[in-house]
Amino acid sequence: MTFSRRKFFAVAGTTAVGTLMVSPLEGLLARQTFGRKFGKGYGPLVPDPNGLLDLPAGFQYRTFSLTGELMNDGTLVPGNLDGMAAFPGPKNTVILVRNHELSPGSTTQVIGPRPYDPLCKGGTTNLVIGPNRQLIKHFTSLSGTYRNCAGGPTPWGSWITCEENTSTVATNNPANPTNNVSTSHGYNFEVPASATSPVNPEPLIAMGRFNHEAVAIDPKTGIVYETEDRGDSLFYRFIPKERGNLKAGGTLQALKIKDIYQAKTFTGFPKQKPMKVEWVTITDPNPPEDTIRVEGFAKGAAQFARGEGIWYGKGEFYFCCTNGGSTNSSGNPNGFGQVWRYIPGKETIELFVESTSRDELDAPDNIVVTPYGDLILCEDGGGEQYLRGVTPDGELYNFARNAFNTSELAGACFSPDGKTLFVNIFSGITFAIWGPWTSHRD
Numbered sequence: 001m002t003f004s005r006r007k008f009f010a011v012a013g014t015t016a017v018g019t020l021m022v023s024p025l026e027g028l029l030a031r032q033t034f035g036r037k038f039g040k041g042y043g044p045l046v047p048d049p050n051g052l053l054d055l056p057a058g059f060q061y062r063t064f065s066l067t068g069e070l071m072n073d074g075t076l077v078p079g080n081l082d083g084m085a086a087f088p089g090p091k092n093t094v095i096l097v098r099n100h101e102l103s104p105g106s107t108t109q110v111i112g113p114r115p116y117d118p119l120c121k122g123g124t125t126n127l128v129i130g131p132n133r134q135l136i137k138h139f140t141s142l143s144g145t146y147r148n149c150a151g152g153p154t155p156w157g158s159w160i161t162c163e164e165n166t167s168t169v170a171t172n173n174p175a176n177p178t179n180n181v182s183t184s185h186g187y188n189f190e191v192p193a194s195a196t197s198p199v200n201p202e203p204l205i206a207m208g209r210f211n212h213e214a215v216a217i218d219p220k221t222g223i224v225y226e227t228e229d230r231g232d233s234l235f236y237r238f239i240p241k242e243r244g245n246l247k248a249g250g251t252l253q254a255l256k257i258k259d260i261y262q263a264k265t266f267t268g269f270p271k272q273k274p275m276k277v278e279w280v281t282i283t284d285p286n287p288p289e290d291t292i293r294v295e296g297f298a299k300g301a302a303q304f305a306r307g308e309g310i311w312y313g314k315g316e317f318y319f320c321c322t323n324g325g326s327t328n329s330s331g332n333p334n335g336f337g338q339v340w341r342y343i344p345g346k347e348t349i350e351l352f353v354e355s356t357s358r359d360e361l362d363a364p365d366n367i368v369v370t371p372y373g374d375l376i377l378c379e380d381g382g383g384e385q386y387l388r389g390v391t392p393d394g395e396l397y398n399f400a401r402n403a404f405n406t407s408e409l410a411g412a413c414f415s416p417d418g419k420t421l422f423v424n425i426f427s428g429i430t431f432a433i434w435g436p437w438t439s440h441r442d
Contacts, residue, residue: 041389041397042439052429054401059435064135065098065127067108067428073139073197077125079108081424083150083214083309083366084411085159087193089128094415095193096127096422097141097159098430099148105178115144116189116201119182122148124161124191133420133432141195146185149229150214150309150366153413155222156244158192160204162212164229166290186210186290188226190246206249207238208285210292214366216310216317218344225342227307227319231333234296235304235319235342235349237279253279254296255342257349263302265340265351266333267326272394274348304340305333309378313369317342318352320364320377325354337364339375339390353394361388361396366410371418372437378423380408387412387423400433 042056053061065071067079082099089095100110102121110123123143128136142148142161149164166186173180187203207215213229222243226236240250257263258276280299282292297303310319318341325335336355342348355361362381370376375390376399385408387400400423402409407427414421421433 041391041399042436045398045401048403052404053425053431053433054403055433055435056399058439059433061431061433062133063429063431064129065125065138065430071125071139072137075111075140076108077138077428078102078110078121078123079106079428081426081428081430082148082410083152083161084413084422084424084430085151085153085193086413086415086420086422087153087157087159088416089193092131093136094129094420096129096413096430097161097191097193098125098127098411098424099151099161100124101147101149101164101426103147103165103179104181110140110143112140112143112198114198114200116142116203117144117146117181117183117185119180120144120146120185122146122163124148124159126191126193126195127430129432133434139196140198142189142191142199142201144201145189146181149212150410151188152215152217152224152310154190154217154244155219157194158190160188160190160215160224160246162188162214162226164211164213166209166211168288170288184209186212188212188215188246202247204246205286206252207246208236208252208282208292209287210290213308214310214319216312216319218312218317220315221344223344225310225312225317225319227304227310228293229306229308229322230293231306231323232293232297232303233305233307234293234301235307235340236282236296252282252285252292254282254293254299254301255349256280256300257302260302261300262297265302265321265338266305266324267335269351269354271351271354274343274346274350277342277347277349305335305338308365308380309367311367311369311375315343315345316369317344318367318369318375320367322363322365322380325356336381337361339364339367339377353390353396358382362386364388365408366412368412368414368421370421370437371414376412376421378409378412380410385409404429 109121186209305324308320323333324338339353364377365380366378
């Protein structure tokens, strides 16, 4: 998504804090204008006078670390702001580790002294946020990686950032070198939230080389669950040899729905009906070609329609499938989105939410389990982009709307105290949002 830098900074620069209040008439108009169905959420969205982010009445936001701004390390904030997580910092600060989904041919890049691949422009930035939700500093923390889409926080205070590309030197195109690479990609990398400068990039090879999207870790076992962004993706788990030390290696496995050989979960599954699962072991987690999902499916693993964001909460994992819900005439997924729930304590998986129309839910991507029992989904569909809430019983509601452009919303995560939601507009703005979080449960 491209847009006028003059307009971007003129609009975003005016927004220190946007306090949104609404009259009954404005609320009615908001419902009619947005044409969306509301569930047990926070009420109708209020048009933002600054034209950035529509929120329910009583919620406020602040913006910071915009693409193109000068960071404390002398480099510019890169573009394509994607997955993100929040960690407790010293002196009551919050540390954000933020992905930048950039390819070698991108117009901006993450600049660091020790890039994994000098030809690649992706990576992460760290942001230190004060108790007043003001930016204290921001800087590069990882560079030289390829399309850092999402990832996930670890219980030991780091961010696992994921490459959503499997390019190698063998796949380079001499006739069109725009996206050529100098080494193999398709890995995860670990970035400590406590980093104060760029880390040494070390690929976590045993976690698999594939089109990574996101990860989430079970704090009880240390097992890492991984999603894959492909139309024929699998759902993986990585059992580390040493808990909390992913570099030490481990075993990669793919989920199989028990008694259903080679299940394709694109459509036709009943909602909220748990199914027993088991796991098949991947023999080669680092193949020269992008074939891990092929091996897993041949062993009976289930296919999912583009696995996206995943998050852990209270013994359960929720993950999105962007294209789940229906198939086209060729049998390929082209639905409006699904959310799946996996419960490791019971070894069950179930279809938790499935969209039936773009007005209901359109291509859910990043996801976070809120401290208040709901889910927040980041849309990445066509036209208007929303943050969608999901209640514990699976009912959808609107929480926010990108009023600035049609760029996706990404990286939703809560501060450690649960009072602030951080989120990105992919094309270049990071938000802190706060307000009456518990009001919809009163």
